[in-house]
Amino acid sequence: MALWDIFVYILTGVGITVAVTLVALPMGLVLGVLFSLVRIYGGKVFSCLAGVYSTVMRGLPPIVLLFILYFIIAGSINLSPFWAGSLSLGIISSAYQMEIFRGAVLSVGGGQEMAARALGMSRIQTIQNIILPQALRLAIPPWSNEAATVVKDSSLVYAIGVAEVLRRAQFVGARTFKPLMAFTIAAMIYFGLVFLVSHALAILERKTRIPAF
């Protein structure tokens, strides 16, 4: 098998790697923002529940949650390996993203909130119009870390047999006795993806920057 064929074989897995990321990252984003708001504004009980969620999910190795979801839960609700993997990565990521957004919301500061409330805005209006637009901007740099992590962690779904980049690299490496080449190609693909994501987020950060702030 020529180098080109190996490369193409592995590259075919990019679709799945990207798909897993595109499920896990936005899912973590939506849940993360939601849970961070619950953690901060949710009152004693809900805030505490969100705190427990964050601690537990950040305390689990992603692969363990993935196995739990796939081998134990997926059996009863008929979840494909792809979805079991993507969802568990999304759950783990939501816990990290929750902390990213919590930090961002807190660093916007109570003063902004007070000024908005003094104007007569409700709490929801304040969060929507004043807190989040600033917090989301502040969250971009740490979020770009998390995005890179999720792109790379998507390789974990190989453990339950999803044919993404790493799985294909391992397979073709073993079959052609060229593991170094295969894994090098895989590494370059992951690096390329992370580079693209980081670069895109850097552009987003620059475009949304508040002048002189």
Place this chain on the structure above:
Amino acid sequence: MTNTILRIQNVSKIYGDTEVLKDISLEVNEGDTVVLIGPSGTGKSTLLRCINLLSSSDSGQIWLDDQEITAAGVNHDHVRQHIGMVFQDFLLFNHLTALDNVMVGPVKVLGMSKEEAHKKAMWELERVGLVDRAGHYPGQLSGGQKQRVAIARALAMDPRIMLFDEPTSALDPELIGEVLEVMEKLSREGMTMVVVTHEMGFAREVADRIVFMEKGVVVEEGPPEDLFYRPKFERTREFLWKITELYGKHDQDGEQDAASVED
């Protein structure tokens, strides 16, 4: 008959085991400018926060026009729409231009259309002399300009009363004048105002009434002439001397007695 806009009756506020406000009663008539003075930590800011319900008072009642706003079941957001607040540290919304800072209240809270709110906001910016800065972000404005935008932001809600919490305390000395000028203009235009400040020149020239507070109680209140020249309490005289010496020395030229023994 003058119309009472704000009536505070026997308001107390306790933090932990310190009584920050003790049985405060105060009335503000329509068009009046009332200046609250007193040493720091005496509850002046807390009183302002109780008035617009950012803090809850532990006892007593507050009326805005004829509505008891401290009563149970009152919608706080609704009350705050009618009370303008200006903070010591400006607190402009950092992600919005000066224009959007002024527009956001009318649009989001009052449900005004964008075109109408734009017109209103430009008019308010005109009032504070900052039309040419409408497109600037807070980070591109000086402290004095920020505070004037903050005043315009509060005015855009057409409040019944404006509260100022040490509006010039965070400003460089040379920027204080422009903010005081705007406030003086508002006062002359008949805006009802409660102002916490250490600017004695402003207090003396603009206030209809000065309220001297210390340790959570109102020590003395009256027209500026009375407090400055015929205070009933030694403590009032002492405070006014000290504060005048610290802040508005230039305002006191020619009418100082013992305080001006300087070579």
